[in-house]
Amino acid sequence: MSKTLVMEGVSKTFATGTVALTGVELVVASGDFVSVVGPSGCGKSTLLRLAAGLERATDGRIEVEAESTSYVFQEPTLLEWRSALSNVELVGELRGLPKAERRQRAREAFDLVGLTGFEKQFPRQLSGGMRMRVSIARSLVAEPQLALFDEPFGALDEITRLRMQTELQRLFQLKSFAGLFITHSIPEAVYLSNRVLVMSGRPGRIVADFNVPWAYPRSPELRYEPEFTALTGAVSAALEGDHP
Ligand SMILES: Nc1ncnc2c1ncn2[C@@H]1O[C@H](COP(=O)(O)OP(=O)(O)O)[C@@H](O)[C@H]1O
Ligand SMILES: [Mg+2]
Numbered sequence: 001m002s003k004t005l006v007m008e009g010v011s012k013t014f015a016t017g018t019v020a021l022t023g024v025e026l027v028v029a030s031g032d033f034v035s036v037v038g039p040s041g042c043g044k045s046t047l048l049r050l051a052a053g054l055e056r057a058t059d060g061r062i063e064v065e066a067e068s069t070s071y072v073f074q075e076p077t078l079l080e081w082r083s084a085l086s087n088v089e090l091v092g093e094l095r096g097l098p099k100a101e102r103r104q105r106a107r108e109a110f111d112l113v114g115l116t117g118f119e120k121q122f123p124r125q126l127s128g129g130m131r132m133r134v135s136i137a138r139s140l141v142a143e144p145q146l147a148l149f150d151e152p153f154g155a156l157d158e159i160t161r162l163r164m165q166t167e168l169q170r171l172f173q174l175k176s177f178a179g180l181f182i183t184h185s186i187p188e189a190v191y192l193s194n195r196v197l198v199m200s201g202r203p204g205r206i207v208a209d210f211n212v213p214w215a216y217p218r219s220p221e222l223r224y225e226p227e228f229t230a231l232t233g234a235v236s237a238a239l240e241g242d243h244p
Helices: 044-051 085-092 099-112 128-140 158-175 184-194 220-224 226-241
Strands: 003-013 018-027 031-038 059-064 069-072 146-150 178-182 195-199 206-211
Touching: 003 044, 003 178, 018 044, 018 178, 018 206, 031 044, 031 128, 044 059, 044 146, 044 178, 044 226, 085 099, 085 206, 099 128, 146 226, 158 184, 184 195, 184 220, 184 226, 195 226, 206 226, 220 226
Parallel strands: 031 178, 031 195, 069 146, 146 178
Antiparallel strands: 003 018, 003 059, 195 206
């Protein structure tokens, strides 16, 4: 498997003197869906921003082997004055794609996330889950090889969240991007990923790396299997082990 994202000895100190990350080692191969869990403020968003090139590392090496990278934020960050579909179309507009092509690409991504029929709705008319679907559709328009997610389901109610996990897993299989996914939820990380990385408290570094053995697609019922619970328990112990 070729490597989509590599971080070697990556550190980040902000101008304020805050050391957000130190000695981060990370590899995301093509075909990987990697989740990162860690305590609040440990540098997870910073890690993702570095991967996206939105921020520069103070030290270390970052290599991205992807023609296109997408980024999904915790908040859907939609333009309220544009319809749902035209929010998705925005990416093509910014890239200067011809109208017919950007329409068609937006349409395809829109249908893929299950929004068919909601084209003309404005963001405020949509539920939290649907707004997040729009945001994910917008990220898919770029046909990402590397897809970055910063706690995208953190603000959703539990039922919507579980449904979105199954949806995202389906998209991951269908579109075969490499994924790097930040979350607070250990079951979410295990359910979605083939690897789960655990970060220490600030300054963050990777302190544990778990393989998740189950093939995709995974059924929602996997979450109730004893093997699943055993693995979430192990991840949880690694997370807590760092907080004496
Ligand atoms: N632009 C910035 N300038 C200064 N400090 C920052 C900046 N961005 C984040 N930080 C600090 O770096 C640490 C890690 O932040 P962040 O990556 O957002 O953590 P997480 O996403 O894990 O909650 C925090 O202490 C935060 O206050
Ligand atoms: Mg964050």
